[in-house]
Amino acid sequence: MSFxxxxxxxxxxxxxxxxxxxxxxLIRAILSLTVVQSATYLVLLGVxxxxxxxxxxxADIPQTSKAVDPVVxxxxxxxxxxxxxxTALLLALAVQAHxxxxxxxxEDLRALQD
Amino acid sequence: xxxxxxxxxxxxxxxxxxxxVAPNPLKQTLVLSVYGMSLTALxxxxxxxxxxxxxxxxxTVGLPVMILLALRKVRQNExxxxxxxxx
Amino acid sequence: xxxxxxxxxxxxxxxxxxxxLVLGLAGLPAFGDYKGVxxxxxxxxGVTERRATDLVTALNFDFRAFDTLGEEFILFTSVLGVVLIxxxxxxxxxxxxxxxxxxxxxxxxxxxLRALSLVLIPMLLALGVYVVVxxxxxxxxxxxxxxxxxxxxxxxxxxxxxxxxxxxxxxxVEELGDAIGAAGYAxxxxxxxxxAGVFFKNFLPLGIPGHLxxxxxxxxxxxxxxxEVSGAFLVAxxxxxxxxxxxxxxxxxx
Numbered sequence: 001m002s003f004x005x006x007x008x009x010x011x012x013x014x015x016x017x018x019x020x021x022x023x024x025x026l027i028r029a030i031l032s033l034t035v036v037q038s039a040t041y042l043v044l045l046g047v048x049x050x051x052x053x054x055x056x057x058x059a060d061i062p063q064t065s066k067a068v069d070p071v072v073x074x075x076x077x078x079x080x081x082x083x084x085x086x087t088a089l090l091l092a093l094a095v096q097a098h099x100x101x102x103x104x105x106x107e108d109l110r111a112l113q114d
Numbered sequence: 115x116x117x118x119x120x121x122x123x124x125x126x127x128x129x130x131x132x133x134x135v136a137p138n139p140l141k142q143t144l145v146l147s148v149y150g151m152s153l154t155a156l157x158x159x160x161x162x163x164x165x166x167x168x169x170x171x172x173x174t175v176g177l178p179v180m181i182l183l184a185l186r187k188v189r190q191n192e193x194x195x196x197x198x199x200x201x
Numbered sequence: 202x203x204x205x206x207x208x209x210x211x212x213x214x215x216x217x218x219x220x221x222l223v224l225g226l227a228g229l230p231a232f233g234d235y236k237g238v239x240x241x242x243x244x245x246x247g248v249t250e251r252r253a254t255d256l257v258t259a260l261n262f263d264f265r266a267f268d269t270l271g272e273e274f275i276l277f278t279s280v281l282g283v284v285l286i287x288x289x290x291x292x293x294x295x296x297x298x299x300x301x302x303x304x305x306x307x308x309x310x311x312x313x314l315r316a317l318s319l320v321l322i323p324m325l326l327a328l329g330v331y332v333v334v335x336x337x338x339x340x341x342x343x344x345x346x347x348x349x350x351x352x353x354x355x356x357x358x359x360x361x362x363x364x365x366x367x368x369x370x371x372x373x374v375e376e377l378g379d380a381i382g383a384a385g386y387a388x389x390x391x392x393x394x395x396x397a398g399v400f401f402k403n404f405l406p407l408g409i410p411g412h413l414x415x416x417x418x419x420x421x422x423x424x425x426x427x428x429e430v431s432g433a434f435l436v437a438x439x440x441x442x443x444x445x446x447x448x449x450x451x452x453x454x455x
Contacts, residue, residue, distance in 0.1 A: 001115060002233060005224040012130040014219050019134035021211045022204070027139040027185065031146055034177070035130045038153055041169075042126070043226070045160050049238065051233035055161045056244055057340060059254040059411065068161045068248075069240030070256045074265060076157075077257065078272045080168045081344045081430060084176040085279040088437045091184040092286040095444065097133050098188050102195060107204075115232065163340040164257040167332075171348040176434060179355065183441035 005046040012039035026094040026104045030087060037083050041076045048072035122156040129153075143181045146172055253405040258342040266401040269422075272392060273429060277383050280433040287440040295442040318360030324441035326353040333427035337416040343423040347430025355438060367441075375435040382429025388420050 012035055019032025047067030054061055056070040098104050129149035136142040150173020157166040230236050243256060244265065253259040261269050333346030334344040358366040388399070408415035 002231040003227065004115065004120065004123055005232050006229065007223070008127045010219060010222045010226060013222065014215055015131055015134050017215060017218075018211065024204075025139060025405070027181065027188075030143065031139065031142050031181070032134050034146060035133050036148075038128055038130065038149075041153075041165070042156070042254065045162055045165070046232055047229060048235065048237070049160055049233055050235035050240075053161060054339075055163050056256040056436055057163065057254060058248050058256065061336060062221050062308075063245075063248050066255075067244045069235060069237055070243055070260055071237075071240050071265075073162045073165050073257045074260045074268075076162070076165050076346060077168045077342075078269060080165070080172055081176075081348065082272055082276050082279075084172045085201065085276050085283075085433065085437065087177060088180050088441075089279045089286075091180055092283045092440075095184050095187050095191075098191055098400045104188060106124075164255070164342065164345070167340055167345045168348075171345055171352075175352045175355070176348055180439060180441055183438075183444065187441070187444045 005042060005049075009039045009046065012036070012042065024105055024107075025035040026109075027091070027099065027105070028105060030090050030094065033090070034083075034087065037079075041079065044072045044076050116159070118159045119156075122152065122159045125152040126156050129137065139181070143185075144180050146181075147178050150177070158165055211338060236254070248410055250266055251403065251416050251419075252410040253419055254410050255337055255341070257340070258336040258423065259416060259419065261342060261344075262419050262426070263401075263403055263416065266390060266422065269426070270386060270401075273383060273386055273426060275377065276430065276433055280379070280437050283437050284440055287444055318356045321351040322353055322356045322360065325349060329353065329427075329431070333423055334413070334420060336423035337419040338411065338413070343426025344430055346423075347427040348434055350427060350431035351434035351438065354435060358442070367439075370435055370439075372436070372439055375432050375439060377432070378428050379432030379436055382425050382427070382432055386422060386429065387427035389418050389425060390413045393418070 014033045016034075016036035016039060019035060020029045023029035023032060048071070049067065050068050053066045053068040056067040056073070058065075060066075094104060097109055101109055103109075125186045126149075129145070130154045132145050133142060133149050136145050150169060154170040154174070157163075157169055210305055243260065247264075248254060248258040251259050251263055253263070280426050329346050329350035330351075331346075332341035332349055333343055336342035336346070354366050354370040391400070392398045393402040393404050403417035403419075405417040405421070407417050410416075414420065
């Protein structure tokens with residue numbers, strides 16, 4: 001049972017990858033990328049969790065109480081906001097691709113090779 | 115592991131699958147918002163309130179706005195293309 | 202490669218990858234059994250060393266401020282990319298004679314949506330400023346508060362017309378906010394270099410934990426990042442809105 005968070009993270013990663021591979025629409029692929037990213041957040045937070053630990057905010061609990069790891073929370077926190085802007089960049093590229101090629105299907109976008 | 119954590123993990127697993135399986139991008143966006151909220155609940159139960167705050171703000175304000183606007187622009191392009199073909 | 206072949210190849214590769222992934226994750230310490238050293242050290246000394254009660258924000262803007270500088274500039278650069286792609290698209294699409302006929306409007310907004318958005322605007326702005334400034338004390342900080350602040354002008358758009366949003370938050374103000382925030386954060390680091398000899402070393406008086414003006418440079422850094430994140434998101438929203446809402450004149454426009 002203690003492996004459950006990591007198992008769910010692996011499941012999310014694979015499901016997201018399947019979503020990217022089988023997408024017939026660029027925007028579907030971008031949204032499945034979001035699922036893959038959330039798998040990494042889950043792994044990071046799972047690594048930092050400490051049984052019986054509180055949140056690392058010492059405003060109202062004594063400083064010597066047991067708390068979870070704050071370092072991984074820093075990584076995940078900034079990561080979430082930044083991946084949103086990277087998704088915005090990908091969406092802008094998708095809109096541009098649709099304007100150029102007339103379709104959002106990844107298969108049609110290989111017209112460059114012909 | 116507490117019961118809350120197991121429940122939140124189950125909700126996240128189901129939500130992630132639902133995002134990938136949803137039929138069209140518009141429905142996917144709505145499911146993504148709900149998935150973001152289940153992730154928020156999970157982060158909160160993992161004793162990470164900062165991360166939960168960040169996730170809820172992004173998945174309700176940041177991402178759906180941009181995705182919906184991009185979808186609207188794509189549909190507009192399509193309709194413009196059809197109109198130009200008719201002419 | 203046809204779609205079927207792609208999926209079959211993914212099935213094989215994904216199965217192999219999945220096995221390796223699970224094996225790798227199984228090598229981690231069991232969930233809840235935290236064996237790290239750094240986290241416990243920070244938890245023990247964070248409040249006394251930096252006088253900040255929210256250790257996650259203290260790590261973000263003080264202990265590991267250099268990483269946040271890099272991440273903040275990733276954000277800046279990707280919004281720059283969005284602007285470059287979408288503005289170039291907008292410029293080449295609209296013919297000059299149609300510009301006068303353009304009208305940005307949000308057709309179909311019901312009265313309930315307008316009323317609710319009007320009520321939400323001051324609440325969003327107040328909450329955003331509160332979360333940004335209290336980064337050192339309670340869960341929050343520049344990143345979260347910045348996105349809440351960006352939702353304020355968006356609610357103006359939902360409550361009325363697009364042009365009102367442009368009056369409240371004109372493009373030049375958004376871009377200035379973005380740039381000043383990014384530069385401001387780097388300047389805080391340079392202040393540490395100038396006044397205390399080490400880049401990003403906390404050079405302001407530390408104060409008492411729990412008070413608003415505590416933890417030295419933390420409120421400053423938090424405000425700079427909040428300004429930058431809100432400016433960046435508003436710029437991205439405006440670019441997408443400009444793209445999606447231009448109603449062209451002509452037969453059956455929009």
